[in-house]
Amino acid sequence: MDGVGRLAGSLIARLDRAGADALLRVHRILLARYRRSLAEAQAASDEPYSRPSAWDFWLRRLSVRIANLHIPRHAGIYATVALMAATGLYGIQRGGHWPAVNGALLAFGDDMANAAGLQVRAVRLTGNTKLSQPEILEAAGIGPNTSVLFFDPDAARTRLTANPWIAEATVQKLYPDQLLVEIVEREAFALWQRDGKIAVIAADGTVIVDQLDSRFQHLPLVVGAGAEKRVQEIVGLMNARPTIASAVRAAVLVAERRWTLVLKNGIDVRLPDTDVEGALATLARLDAEKKLMTRDVSMIDLRVPGRVTVRLSDEAFRAHEAAIKERQRARRRAGTAT
Structure with missing residues (x-):
């Protein structure tokens, strides 16, 4: 038994060594072939071998995850229904039918x-x-x-x-x-004329009625581009002096810069860019002292502080010229008589 056992152990050891030697030889042969093929590939390529970038590794990992992704049952049906619903919604939106559908x-x-x-x-x-x-x-x-x-x-x-x-x-x-x-x-505050049309506006300039209504004919009238934005300013100043407000037919904004008051008797009152309140105070004082707003004039210019310029109407100018000529003739007659 011992002889047989020693013989068997010796055979097994020899077989192990022989197998290991064979595996080592196979490994060396495969390694040599791999190195040779790698050298041939490098020699055949114009560019040297380079390690794959992080982007390539990321794409490979992503592709592996997608390949291993578990798709639930009936996912194709759900995706088809979702695609059809999205297509229908897109068509409704593009066709302008969404308000009807929403309603x-x-x-x-x-x-x-x-x-x-x-x-x-x-x-x-x-x-x-x-x-x-x-x-x-x-x-x-x-x-x-x-x-x-x-x-x-x-x-x-x-x-x-x-x-x-x-x-x-x-x-x-x-x-x-x-x-x-x-x-x-909003309360109707004034009438605003622009482009030959009259509208009813609120104090903030909002157009309330875009056409003249007989209910609002008593409201003050402002004229010109931008007048609706400054209506509260000029109407407030005029209302503070009732004698002026009652005589004004319209307030015209000139070049969106200054106001000209058109009186009911046709006189134009030109106001300055600044200190409109002071100019109106001067006008009210002159009217109280000299009845300036009822005189036979066509224009009252208050644009220059401290100075008032008036222009006679055509009839007043002709009457004034005739009076001057008559006085000149009277002086000549008086000189001839002496």
Whole structure:
């Protein structure tokens, strides 16, 4: 047994050494072939071998992750449905049909909310004197089928303030079935003439009515480009002196720089660029002392501080010339008689 065991152990050791030697020889042969092929590849290439960049490694890792990505079941169907939905939405947007689609969706939502008892049954409206309740409800987008749940107060406020009569608006929802609408209306302040057309404007220059209305014929008239932006200034100064305000037909803004007052009797009063209040005070004093605004003149020039220049009307000028000639003839007759 021991002899046999020693023999078997010796054979196994020899076989192990022989196998290791064979594996080593195979490894050396493969390594030599690899080095030879690598040398041949480098020799055949014009450029020397370079290590792959970090970008190449990143792309390889990304491709491996994509290849190993697990795609859920029915993902193709979901992707197809999403693509069709996106295509439909794009077509609606490009074709300008989105307002109609949005209106239909809102109408459907209102119907569902109304069925649940959230229909608007009362609107508390305050602050309107010029506009009627139906006009305000229409401007706010409140209809018989409007629901409190899907009503948008911000959008309603934007629509209300787009009306030139409305300066401010507050819109609130009062669940379950009421809305609160509070508005601040603009007041008609003056008439503004530009390009031969007359409009009614507010104190801030906003055009309220773009045509002349008989209800507002008593308002002061301003004329010229930019006059609507400075209307509060000139009207306030004139109203501070009622004798001047009652005599003025229109205030004309010249070159968007200074005012000329056109009186009802046709006299032009030219005001300076600055210190308009002082010029009006001078005009009021001269009128009180010498009735200047009712004299037979065509122009009163107050543009130069401390100096007043007047121009006679044509008839007054002719009468003045005739009076001068008559005085000259009288002096000649008196000289001849002596």
